[in-house]
Amino acid sequence: MQQILSRISYETGTAQTICEMAGRGGKEPFSTSVTEFLNCWSRCILRDSESRNYPDVVTFAFWIRKAGIAEMRNRFMNRSSHVRGRGVAFHIAPSNVAVNFAYSLAAGLVTGNANIVRIPSKEFPQVAVLNRTLQEALAEHTSWRKEICLVRYGHDREINDVLSGIADTRIIWGGDATISEIRTSPLKARAFDICFADRYSLAVIDVFAYLHCEDGKQMAQDFYNDTYLTDQNACTSPRIVVWYVNGASEQEQKEASDLFWGHLWELVKHKYVIQPVQAVNKLTTAYLVAAEHREWKPVCVADHADNRLMRMAVSKLDKQLMDYRENSGFFYEYCCHDLRELVPVCGSRCQTIGYLGDPIMFDSLLAEEYAGVDRIVPIGKTMDFDLLWDGYNLYEMLTRKIEVSGKANTPLHFLP
Amino acid sequence: MEYSELLDYKPYELTREQKKELLTKRLTGLTGFHMLNCGPYKNMMDSIGMTAERLERVTSYEELPFLPVRLFKELELVSVPKENVFKTMTSSGTTGQRVSKIFLDRETASYQQKTMVKIVSDFLGSTRMPMLILDCPSVVKNRLMFSARGAGILGFSIFGADRTYALTDDMTLDISGVKNFLERHNGQRVLLFGFTFMVWQHFYKELLRLEREKGERLDFSNAVLIHGGGWKKLINEAVSPEEFHERLQDVCGLRNVHDYYGMVEQTGCIYMECECGHLHASIYSDVVIRNPNDFTLCAIGEKGILETVSAIPESYPGHLLLTEDEGVLLGEDDCPCGRKGKYFRILGRLENAEIRGCSDTYAADFK
Numbered sequence: 001m002q003q004i005l006s007r008i009s010y011e012t013g014t015a016q017t018i019c020e021m022a023g024r025g026g027k028e029p030f031s032t033s034v035t036e037f038l039n040c041w042s043r044c045i046l047r048d049s050e051s052r053n054y055p056d057v058v059t060f061a062f063w064i065r066k067a068g069i070a071e072m073r074n075r076f077m078n079r080s081s082h083v084r085g086r087g088v089a090f091h092i093a094p095s096n097v098a099v100n101f102a103y104s105l106a107a108g109l110v111t112g113n114a115n116i117v118r119i120p121s122k123e124f125p126q127v128a129v130l131n132r133t134l135q136e137a138l139a140e141h142t143s144w145r146k147e148i149c150l151v152r153y154g155h156d157r158e159i160n161d162v163l164s165g166i167a168d169t170r171i172i173w174g175g176d177a178t179i180s181e182i183r184t185s186p187l188k189a190r191a192f193d194i195c196f197a198d199r200y201s202l203a204v205i206d207v208f209a210y211l212h213c214e215d216g217k218q219m220a221q222d223f224y225n226d227t228y229l230t231d232q233n234a235c236t237s238p239r240i241v242v243w244y245v246n247g248a249s250e251q252e253q254k255e256a257s258d259l260f261w262g263h264l265w266e267l268v269k270h271k272y273v274i275q276p277v278q279a280v281n282k283l284t285t286a287y288l289v290a291a292e293h294r295e296w297k298p299v300c301v302a303d304h305a306d307n308r309l310m311r312m313a314v315s316k317l318d319k320q321l322m323d324y325r326e327n328s329g330f331f332y333e334y335c336c337h338d339l340r341e342l343v344p345v346c347g348s349r350c351q352t353i354g355y356l357g358d359p360i361m362f363d364s365l366l367a368e369e370y371a372g373v374d375r376i377v378p379i380g381k382t383m384d385f386d387l388l389w390d391g392y393n394l395y396e397m398l399t400r401k402i403e404v405s406g407k408a409n410t411p412l413h414f415l416p
Numbered sequence: 417m418e419y420s421e422l423l424d425y426k427p428y429e430l431t432r433e434q435k436k437e438l439l440t441k442r443l444t445g446l447t448g449f450h451m452l453n454c455g456p457y458k459n460m461m462d463s464i465g466m467t468a469e470r471l472e473r474v475t476s477y478e479e480l481p482f483l484p485v486r487l488f489k490e491l492e493l494v495s496v497p498k499e500n501v502f503k504t505m506t507s508s509g510t511t512g513q514r515v516s517k518i519f520l521d522r523e524t525a526s527y528q529q530k531t532m533v534k535i536v537s538d539f540l541g542s543t544r545m546p547m548l549i550l551d552c553p554s555v556v557k558n559r560l561m562f563s564a565r566g567a568g569i570l571g572f573s574i575f576g577a578d579r580t581y582a583l584t585d586d587m588t589l590d591i592s593g594v595k596n597f598l599e600r601h602n603g604q605r606v607l608l609f610g611f612t613f614m615v616w617q618h619f620y621k622e623l624l625r626l627e628r629e630k631g632e633r634l635d636f637s638n639a640v641l642i643h644g645g646g647w648k649k650l651i652n653e654a655v656s657p658e659e660f661h662e663r664l665q666d667v668c669g670l671r672n673v674h675d676y677y678g679m680v681e682q683t684g685c686i687y688m689e690c691e692c693g694h695l696h697a698s699i700y701s702d703v704v705i706r707n708p709n710d711f712t713l714c715a716i717g718e719k720g721i722l723e724t725v726s727a728i729p730e731s732y733p734g735h736l737l738l739t740e741d742e743g744v745l746l747g748e749d750d751c752p753c754g755r756k757g758k759y760f761r762i763l764g765r766l767e768n769a770e771i772r773g774c775s776d777t778y779a780a781d782f783k
Binding site for chain 2: 288
């Protein structure tokens with residue numbers, strides 16, 4: 001085992017740290033100590049000279065501030081029960097999102113677990129900032145050193161085996177293929193996986209809500225952040241824009257749509273750089289849909305005649321539509337009178353619905369039966385990480401509850 | 417307009433305006449034809465609002481919609497009744513990849529061959545030369561290995577007599593066989609044909625070794641080499657086209673070297689490299705360099721995505737294709753070699769996208 005662990009490159013911790021984690025019990029969630037430690041990390045990030053260049057890093061720093069942790073504690077913890085972390089959490093972070101590993105680590109820490117985190121091998125500048133500031137925080141709070149191991153390694157089945165063998169919970173961020181790859185490494189009998197599989201998301205915009213919203217430009221900016229910031233390739237990135245007509249006239253629909261896409265186009269034109277091969281891929285997908293599904297009446301909307309913003313209107317939301325997903329600014333568009341029309345695209349692969357309007361509009365949809373949709377959040381918030389994520393309650397999954405029963409005043413002689 | 421009208425012209429004799437008029441007529445006609453005869457193509461054109469009426473208003477083939485070439489891997493696109501298809505060509509494609517399927521009827525296949533003859537003859541003359549194929553015989557014989565390499569060899573074989581393979585099936589240079597070939601045709605012009613990487617790896621390098629180790633030198637000063645298949649593998653060895661030419665000349669006196677660019681989806685319309693080192697579009701086809709942002713035309717010298725245009729395809733809608741190659745236009749009608757038409761350079765495949773988000777890069781690295 002030592003020999004295998006020596007093949008790992010350690011950003012934080014050592015092979016020794018990993019060995020000592022094995023078999024250890026978990027801590028109390030949301031302890032004062034973890035709150036202070038994370039708050040310290042947050043301060044280190046915010047005062048780092050480089051961090052302000054990376055909004056995603058700054059957002060993370062705010063998420064782990066004292067106030068943020070306290071709020072989570074209030075939401076998730078029931079003070080009357082005894083709860084402990086499950087033990088060791090082994091996180092496999094996605095290699096193409098910079099800050100995800102930090103959220104995963106923080107979730108493991110606040111729930112009282114020791115954490116081994118496989119971080120992206122790609123040299124993201126954000127990862128460097130996060131690692132540097134973590135070292136600073138650990139220098140102040142040395143007792144937390146034994147709780148954190150940040151590692152990098154290539155595709156090494158033996159390393160996966162060893163780390164999985166230690167884990168009480170294994171958290172696999174990634175696509176389906178990564179999940180099946182990692183799952184070939186066995187876990188302990190009582191351990192389990194939390195898997196974040198390939199998923200897609202939608203957006204619903206109430207026509208009137210858009211026409212009357214205070215700042216249509218800001219709303220387009222929020223939508224831009226939800227999509228283009230991750231090449232529209234995050235699980236949370238909307239792939240379909242559904243216009244909820246809600247009694248609006250055709251004229252009003254057109255007005256809302258023209259405004260929204262116009263604002264978005266202004267942002268895309270100035271900010272987004274498309275990789276040439278994506279221009280080819282997007283056209284290919286658009287034509288494939290057209291060739292194979294005439295019955296959906298697919299029409300390319302060429303308002304801006306630009307590959308960076310491609311829209312394809314469809315007259316039907318079919319359950320196969322999301323087999324034709326594309327990214328880097330490729331949107332299906334659909335006008336809907338009743339949100340129950342969304343059911344076919346709300347299968348188990350559907351994660352988030354970002355919306356603009358009154359969430360009451362989802363009541364009719366929520367009464368239906370479907371396998372997906374774990375989050376319905378305002379546009380602009382689709383990427384906001386929370387311990388309720390992807391349909392999982394991470395707090396509950398990363399902790400164990402100790403049941404203590406029996407009456408306090410039971411006379412001793414009645415006990416067996 | 418019939419394709420045969422174009423065949424009445426020599427491949428590089430028309431000026432920009434003449435060529436544009438003819439190609440626009442032919443290609444607009446083909447777009448209309450495929451809309452009527454290929455259902456999936458019609459659906460695609462409907463999705464972008466391309467109708468027969470709009471087609472009538474097209475003033476240049478550069479305005480016509482093009483299909484990404486990958487669609488031929490995903491869909492079976494054919495514009496003639498299935499019983500007229502007499503040959504289905506497939507692209508190379510390594511194991512596991514999907515291959516393009518191109519459906520040919522007799523007419524389209526015959527146009528392809530006639531076109532190829534016209535183009536290549538402009539460089540080689542019309543008499544058949546003794547041909548030394550810089551590859552191994554099994555690449556054509558073995559159906560499992562049959563690939564772009566095999567197809568290229570068969571395609572060019574019509575220009576050669578006494579076709580001889582220079583490599584044995586274990587990819588070693590058959591030196592005595594090559595010497596015999598040179599003796600048999602002593603003093604005659606001979607044709608060499610092979611894939612760029614094969615030429616470098618198994619011909620050039622072997623000749624170099626022969627010279628260094630045994631002091632022997634074979635003389636190919638009377639030969640003309642046609643090679644194709646791309647530079648990707650040679651870029652890894654840091655060999656530029658210029659160096660490729662120089663080194664071949666140094667090692668065996670070979671001066672007359674022509675690269676070509678072509679693809680199975682538009683067989684026949686190949687792009688030959690002239691004496692000045694430029695790839696040329698003939699009047700039967702054209703290249704259009706497009707801006708990745710909006711597919712507008714790139715100016716001379718500006719790199720972009722390469723669209724290839726062929727006036728041939730009738731049995732399948734492959735007359736206007738968006739490749740996954742990057743190219744740059746060098747000029748039009750004014751190449752010092754005297755040939756009219758556009759001349760250009762291929763810069764290689766478009767780079768694979770590095771996409772952010774939560775996709776499967778961990779597993780992708782495994783492959």
